[in-house]
Amino acid sequence: MQSKQICKGVDLRVIPSNKFKTNALSIFFHIPLKRETVTMAALLPAVLKRGTEKNPEYKQLARRLADLYSASCSAGVRQKGDGEVLYFHMDYIADAYIGENLTEQVVAFLRELVFCPLIQDGGFSPEYVESEKTNLKNAILSLINDKKEYADVKCREAMFGKDGYGMFEAGYVEDLDAITPQSLYAFYQKVLKEAKVDIFVSGMADAETLDVITKGLEAELLPRDGGYIATQTATADREEIQYITEEIPASQSKLSIGLKCGVEPAGEEYYALLLGNCLFGGSPFSKLFMNVREKLSLAYYAASRTDRMKSVMVISSGIETQNFQKAYDEIQLQLAKMQAGEVEESELAAAKKYLTNGLTAMYDSVRALEDYYLSQAILGQNQSPEELIRCLEPIGIPQIQAVMQKVQLDTVYFLKGVEA
């Protein structure tokens, strides 16, 4: 990734490639994850997407996109450790396949969408704000429709509380009443003026293209003091494991187990954690897959994943209600084995190959690479996936064992399926 500062607090980051049929352009605003603003942040992109000053109807925007060979435009929020990013992403077919260069029109579209909203009485359109409040309320409440996701969100909330990292990024229903077109607009202006900005360009990125993009956006992005949001690494701090059971009418129960890892995301230990997670529950040859699923037939899925930035691990599984203890004991047993260093050299070799494959494959996905480098920028690094692969090579079982010993169970969230 190549970077260039456009002005203070605004960086242009470029991932050149000519193998894709599309080019992509994104703007990210970095803001802290705070209880006071989480709901407004989730609401803002939806309101902006409804219409602009020049094109106040959604249909006009949608038709303009379709006319640009069906360019796609998405906007939303994404959690990044103790912070979140407000993102606006566009991609569009490259000129080689349609004989027409759309970059200028796409930049104009993005500029209009993000910076030229429909304003009435010193605020956003009251009609759009009201209707998007209703939609957001429904989106927040519909978390329960996906029981696995619901259990994971509730587990995270139980681990960290209803602020910062513990929050559900879609926000809270009880905040919605107090949000007005004016208060949301004030929040928007503050973000525009103060938040750290990254612009990502992927695909054909010759000097001319970058010039069109820079010229199209620089007038809107003035120098600012805002920087990246630092994340405090989660470290084991609970004397006793927290057990929570919630009953819901469902055929299957969901188990979500949160662990704190205490590993610096930009430090050497992270490489051992990445491998440790792969061996423990992050692959189809992992201890969880081979034992909870294959050996004991307790589940269809039993997997773990880590959030690098916060240093949190989550184990998820869907089980029969009466098998809770069996599954939980087996998960603990397998974790203990990781902590005792009971890993074969052949398994470690497999994990390195598996991660190498996954990291190398990122080069084939614009979205994956963009998100990877965004996280890198937040961590103050510019390590390519290829360089990360090289850092995994020297890691041995003792280092993985040492890191896994830092990983501690924090919260067990059992979403217990009961008959309706």
Added chain:
Amino acid sequence: MEIKRCYNEQLKEEMHYAVHPSGLRVYVFPKKGFQKYYAIYGTEYGSIDSAFQIPGEDTMTHVPDGIAHYLEHKMFEEEDGSDAFQRFALTGASSNAFTSFDMTAYLFSCTDKFYENLDILLDFVNHPHFTQENVAKEQGIIGQEIKMYEDDPEWRVFFNTLLALFHNNPVKLDIAGTVESIAKITPELLYRCYHTFYNPANMVLVLVGDVDIQKAMEYVDEHVDAKRNLGQIPREEVVEPTHRVQERIEQKLMVSQPLFRIGFKDNKMGLDVDAMRKKEIATDLILDAVFGRCSDLYEELYEEGLVDTSFDSEADISKGYGFTLIGGESKDPEAVYQRIREHLKGLMETGIPKEDLDRARKIWLSRGIRAFNSVEQMGNAFIRQIFAGYEPLAISESLNQVTDEDVMERLREHFDVDNCVLSVISPMETEKKE
């Protein structure tokens, strides 16, 4: 064995293909510059194939529902008690498999050691190993998979729609079967299905990446026995009335607000390849022009708060079944249902505006071009198209075959407002206990 090559100038993409003496069709889509390789090896055999005639036998064989999917799980089993995942672990590849209504497919993606991985794929799919013990073991795992779907409102609203549309077509049955039906599955039944449908003439191998088809064929030679060619397998003919089973179907689940699907039944069956392709594209164009993000209808329903961004549509058109679904979440599915019916009635009179259809064409073309951004998307889309008999690189060409009149004809015959169904998942009224 003749290797054919074709190149599409607009897409700047190539396709190489050949038919192996065993009957296996092999396709390569060279993708230079990509790190990843993708291989997908599929059989035209899915959940709908529960009654068929084994070559050499006079009668139809009937097997338990969910057996194709069960077989997919068990193919990973190896003689020494290990599984194919562990073999792929040695090379770092990521492997998987899926079963749909009309196909079972095994796949891997990798960034290194492609031919070694191809060797594993061809090897494990060509040698089944089923025992009483390993078959019994899977009951628990698949049982949990079935239960996971029972709680999934998106899955339920989908299958309920099919239950309301189809009387006899097995497409209405859950792909994984039921806990009861899978209890009847034995190693012997699995072998019968395997030998019938995993015969090379019923299979396709699609390779995406910087692959040499000659070299790939050497691996095929090694693993695929030309003597196993049984040709195409006759299926029991499904007699499906044209009318729906019931107009409305409802289920209560733990959801926050109602989910709905409006379903249309495809009665124009038994078409040749070209006609089926045209039917499919015409349906896609209608969905984008009438129900897509640019449509008047979406704008109106959205502004009235009747639908939100979850509103979407899909068509699934295959040789043995076809249906179109429109849906999402809504506080009032009944109102959406009535509005869509009225809107369609109006369009039957006025026709779809040309401007809307032209835009839908651009969207369709863009989607086709975008598929080439991902080796997985290419492999998954193309194997389906190859089984259907379509030409994967002929995107603009296929689109141009479909006239505005074809689209209007499809609108009239498929979007029958007196034969559609409304499936709703409504919230359960219950106190949440902590």
